[in-house]
Amino acid sequence: MILTIAGRELRSLFLSPLAWSLLAMMQFILAWLFLVQIENFTRLQPRLASMESAPGLTDLIVVPLLGNVAIIALLLVPLLSMRLISEELRSGTFSLLLSAPLSIYQIVLGKYLGLLAMLGVILSMSAVMALSLLAGGELDLGRLAAGLLGLGLVLAAAAAIGLYFSTLSPQPVVAAVGSYGLLLFLWLINLAAGAEGRGSALFAWIAMPTHFDRLLSGLVRSSDLIYFMLCIGISLILATRRLESLRTQP
Amino acid sequence: MEPLIKTEGLYRYYGDHCAVRALGFELYPGEVLGLLGPNGAGKSSTLRMIAGNLAPSAGHIWLNGVKLQTDPIRAKRALGYLPENPPLYPELTVDEYLRYCARLHRISGAAVDEAVSVAKSRCGLDEVGRRLIGNLSKGYQQRAGIAQAIVHDPMVVVLDEPTVGLDPIQIREIRSLICNLGHERGVILSTHILPEVQATCSRVLILHRGEQAYTASLKQDTCQSGSSLLVRLARPPELAAIAAMPGIRSADQLAQGQYRLHLDETSPSASSLAEQLVMAGWGVEELVPERPGLEQIFVRITSGEQGG
Numbered sequence A: 001m002i003l004t005i006a007g008r009e010l011r012s013l014f015l016s017p018l019a020w021s022l023l024a025m026m027q028f029i030l031a032w033l034f035l036v037q038i039e040n041f042t043r044l045q046p047r048l049a050s051m052e053s054a055p056g057l058t059d060l061i062v063v064p065l066l067g068n069v070a071i072i073a074l075l076l077v078p079l080l081s082m083r084l085i086s087e088e089l090r091s092g093t094f095s096l097l098l099s100a101p102l103s104i105y106q107i108v109l110g111k112y113l114g115l116l117a118m119l120g121v122i123l124s125m126s127a128v129m130a131l132s133l134l135a136g137g138e139l140d141l142g143r144l145a146a147g148l149l150g151l152g153l154v155l156a157a158a159a160a161i162g163l164y165f166s167t168l169s170p171q172p173v174v175a176a177v178g179s180y181g182l183l184l185f186l187w188l189i190n191l192a193a194g195a196e197g198r199g200s201a202l203f204a205w206i207a208m209p210t211h212f213d214r215l216l217s218g219l220v221r222s223s224d225l226i227y228f229m230l231c232i233g234i235s236l237i238l239a240t241r242r243l244e245s246l247r248t249q250p
Numbered sequence B: 001m002e003p004l005i006k007t008e009g010l011y012r013y014y015g016d017h018c019a020v021r022a023l024g025f026e027l028y029p030g031e032v033l034g035l036l037g038p039n040g041a042g043k044s045s046t047l048r049m050i051a052g053n054l055a056p057s058a059g060h061i062w063l064n065g066v067k068l069q070t071d072p073i074r075a076k077r078a079l080g081y082l083p084e085n086p087p088l089y090p091e092l093t094v095d096e097y098l099r100y101c102a103r104l105h106r107i108s109g110a111a112v113d114e115a116v117s118v119a120k121s122r123c124g125l126d127e128v129g130r131r132l133i134g135n136l137s138k139g140y141q142q143r144a145g146i147a148q149a150i151v152h153d154p155m156v157v158v159l160d161e162p163t164v165g166l167d168p169i170q171i172r173e174i175r176s177l178i179c180n181l182g183h184e185r186g187v188i189l190s191t192h193i194l195p196e197v198q199a200t201c202s203r204v205l206i207l208h209r210g211e212q213a214y215t216a217s218l219k220q221d222t223c224q225s226g227s228s229l230l231v232r233l234a235r236p237p238e239l240a241a242i243a244a245m246p247g248i249r250s251a252d253q254l255a256q257g258q259y260r261l262h263l264d265e266t267s268p269s270a271s272s273l274a275e276q277l278v279m280a281g282w283g284v285e286e287l288v289p290e291r292p293g294l295e296q297i298f299v300r301i302t303s304g305e306q307g308g
Helices: A002-015 A017-049 A057-081 A083-091 A094-099 A104-135 A141-168 A172-194 A200-206 A208-216 A222-248 B043-050 B072-076 B094-104 B109-122 B138-150 B168-184 B194-200 B239-243 B270-279 B294-307
Strands: B005-014 B017-023 B032-036 B058-063 B079-082 B156-160 B186-191 B203-208 B211-217 B228-233 B248-255 B258-263 B284-290
Touching (some): A002 A017, A002 A104, A002 B094, A057 A104, A057 A141, A057 A172, A057 A208, A083 A104, A083 A141, A083 A222, A094 B079, A094 B094, A104 A141, A104 A222, A141 A172, A141 A208, A172 A200, A208 A222, B005 B043, B017 B043, B017 B211, B032 B043, B032 B194, B043 B058, B043 B156, B043 B186, B058 B072, B079 B138, B094 B109, B094 B138, B138 B156, B138 B168, B168 B194, B186 B194, B194 B294, B211 B294, B228 B270, B239 B248, B239 B258
Parallel strands (some): B032 B186, B032 B203, B079 B156
Antiparallel strands (some): B005 B017, B005 B058, B228 B258, B228 B284
């Protein structure tokens, strides 16, 4: 059941030009940034060779690349997630799901998995780009795996947040604005963490980059994983509650 | 026999406005129930509640013996629902769409193609299976919506204004489809078109301001008491001679050779009355049974309160 909904969601995404143009745009920008990083690396290489325990390819190319993917993806995910449910609410197709023998959480999970599959394409595109460095050098594969895990979790959390905002309004644009707001807030709140004060630790914990940066540096801590799981879990539960309340609303 | 749909004390409020009030009815297999009412009478709200799209403010609904509120997933297995706006994905083809609907209703992989082709042929969609829904005309889209409601062969079919946007030939096809569905299953449909109810429904329920205002069964070939026949005769006799026939309470002359015959309780069927008229040698040219005033009832109910 869940897979049926996810399959249709993915199909509809790829039947529209939106997904293709977003992927193409993203790939172009990433390729540009990637080439710039390689250029920098080759320029620095003579100096690096004389250093002891110099940063390698992974430090200088892969980590900045994944960081850039995360930021670009934060701009893309709301565009992909905005129509997940709001479009169905607007066109009336949601009643097809409501009158089918499904529970609300199956609908939410199906939609979510469909979007995750799409984001999986973005993730694998960046992974392939990073792995292409293996052709000419050596990578710290463990650190790459941790970085990809972090990127995947950021994408998954952003998708869950976008899904929740998509249940709030039959206007996709409103959903996009809402998810942009929350995602940017979560991304930028740690600017306040630099300030002195008792709240700063809390702000740092709420901020997504705190957890993402640790994963990018190769440190996989269960507390960071729990942070992302909480983001995903809370958003999906809220989305389920919201859709359940739609039937009872005046 | 267990009812396919049973509702009890159904209420629905939108804020202070009460859209459906104390509605209770039952639908048995083999019945086609027509919900009739003016705009805003609560037809769609009632159907949406039965289809699980809208939670009732109070009251209970059973579908095929399963209570909708406590076991919605099992109850909805027996349900096929066409909302007011057909729930279509314009970017899918008809085949893809119906396959998706069949899977949503838990039809297993092997049976999906079979179910889709049966639903397509029942709704006259065979030729457009590979076209995009968004490119179809309104009539075909409506038919795709109906196909979606019956693709999983449900026991209860709920249709909200099924013939909107169809041309007269399509309307006839859909009506006969509804009659076929009504043979062993239960169909409930809403409409504000009176002839539609008379053509397809075995029972009618008139809603007015959210309340059940009238309900009656519409048996096709019995003359009910208080009903009347319109006849046109080539060689008309005295009015008194017609009025004196058995089973006729009174007769009015409408024009030269045209009469309205009011039947009494003992009156035989229309066919035997026709025989009597022919035997009398009056040259019957036309004989039309008048339905027992569904239109009058509808107008009286829906306009009666507007003055008060």
